[in-house]
Amino acid sequence: MYTAAENRYESMPYRRCGNSGLKLPAISFGLWHNFGDDTPHATKRAMCQTAFDLGITHFDLANNYGPPPGSAETAFGEILKSDFKPYRDEMIISSKAGYDMWGGPYGEWGSRKYLIASCDQSLKRMGLDYVDIFYSHRFDPETPLEETMMALDHIVRSGRALYVGISSYNTQRTREAHAILKELGTPCLIHQPSYNILNRWVETDGLKDALSELGMGSIAFVPLAQGLLTNKYLNGIPAGSRAAQDKSLHPSVVEKAIESVKKLNEMAQARGQTLAQMAIAWVLRGGGITSALIGASKPSQIVDCVGAINNLDFTPAELATIDAISEEKSINLWAKSSE
Numbered sequence: 001m002y003t004a005a006e007n008r009y010e011s012m013p014y015r016r017c018g019n020s021g022l023k024l025p026a027i028s029f030g031l032w033h034n035f036g037d038d039t040p041h042a043t044k045r046a047m048c049q050t051a052f053d054l055g056i057t058h059f060d061l062a063n064n065y066g067p068p069p070g071s072a073e074t075a076f077g078e079i080l081k082s083d084f085k086p087y088r089d090e091m092i093i094s095s096k097a098g099y100d101m102w103g104g105p106y107g108e109w110g111s112r113k114y115l116i117a118s119c120d121q122s123l124k125r126m127g128l129d130y131v132d133i134f135y136s137h138r139f140d141p142e143t144p145l146e147e148t149m150m151a152l153d154h155i156v157r158s159g160r161a162l163y164v165g166i167s168s169y170n171t172q173r174t175r176e177a178h179a180i181l182k183e184l185g186t187p188c189l190i191h192q193p194s195y196n197i198l199n200r201w202v203e204t205d206g207l208k209d210a211l212s213e214l215g216m217g218s219i220a221f222v223p224l225a226q227g228l229l230t231n232k233y234l235n236g237i238p239a240g241s242r243a244a245q246d247k248s249l250h251p252s253v254v255e256k257a258i259e260s261v262k263k264l265n266e267m268a269q270a271r272g273q274t275l276a277q278m279a280i281a282w283v284l285r286g287g288g289i290t291s292a293l294i295g296a297s298k299p300s301q302i303v304d305c306v307g308a309i310n311n312l313d314f315t316p317a318e319l320a321t322i323d324a325i326s327e328e329k330s331i332n333l334w335a336k337s338s339e
């Protein structure tokens with residue numbers, strides 16, 4: 001029987017999500033990797049418990065997380081039932097639909113048919129009456145944006161979600177989606193873009209500025225560049241790591257970036273932080289991003305990452321050095337979706 005740590009709200013900062021009434025933890029936890037059938041249930045459970053004990057109230061999922069697709073939501077549903085039932089009202093649980101989920105013409109992208117059916121499937125897998133945030137996972141170039149946004153509006157009005165968001169939409173599409181949802185009377189709460197020291201498209205595209213202007217919140221996924229911005233790959237590619245498994249991080253990406261990563265690691269050491277902590281602090285610097293959305297393969301990584309909150313400040317000289325290093329390398333696996 002799990003009992004949450006009594007001191008869980010003592011250190012984590014909770015930051016307002018845009019102009020909304022909702023606050024998110026500075027660090028949120030995502031279940032993209034290491035929550036499928038290839039990971040022992042005890043490890044998944046331990047990670048969720050560690051996260052919650054450290055004040056991480058926000059857990060991010062999607063219909064297709066696994067493998068196989070859907071299994072992360074099923075596993076999370078079991079953990080909710082066994083451990084988190086008394087804490088449901090202390091949690092922000094999100095899911096998404098947009099990527100390939102089932103066969104035929106209604107199993108991906110942004111139609112009303114797909115989004116509503118997928119949301120119902122996600123709720124069933126997790127054993128929930130509603131999710132706190134439901135996202136359009138990617139912009140659909142073939143479906144009218146009005147249809148996708150009307151589906152999100154319906155998902156809120158029918159009680160399936162409390163808030164809605166969009167992921168990997170570029171600045172122009174974000175402005176359009178925001179305007180349609182505003183007209184419909186369901187605010188666009190949040191944008192979920194990829195963002196880290198080696199991937200700064202949200203700055204060059206103007207998205208970060210647009211989100212502040214629109215009063216939308218933001219949650220940056222892959223703040224650690226899938227583990228590249230940690231001490232994990234400094235001495236090669238360790239067995240069992242994401243790059244060794246060649247899941248979504250190709251070893252060539254590690255090779256391309258490792259010299260820059262080593263320079264960043266030296267800076268983190270000089271700041272008295274681990275590289276993971278510095279990478280998260282950098283994403284959160286200045287308050288422009290509401291939350292950094294990390295992943296993990298073991299509980300100790302979550303403990304390390306949450307240590308980032310002890311030093312979120314950077315000197316101008318540190319920022320300039322990071323800028324110079326970011327310019328050398330640029331890795332954005334999600335560029336296509338935001339084109």
Ligand SMILES: NC(=O)c1ccc[n+]([C@@H]2O[C@H](COP(=O)([O-])OP(=O)(O)OC[C@H]3O[C@@H](n4cnc5c(N)ncnc54)[C@H](OP(=O)(O)O)[C@@H]3O)[C@@H](O)[C@H]2O)c1
Pocket residue numbers: 029030031032033034060061137167168192220221222223224225226227228230231232240241242243276293294295296297298300301302304305334
């Ligand atoms: N909206 C979208 O399209 C989209 C796309 C991708 C992700 N996301 C969301 O973002 C979440 C995070 O993605 P991500 O897992 O790629 O993010 P990430 O935080 O950049 O990378 C997580 C990986 O870094 C390594 N790691 C984490 N902490 C570490 C530490 N302290 N020391 C050493 N290594 C550490 C682990 O790699 P190993 O597994 O190798 O140990 C872990 O699996 C996902 O779960 C999902 O919720 C959304």
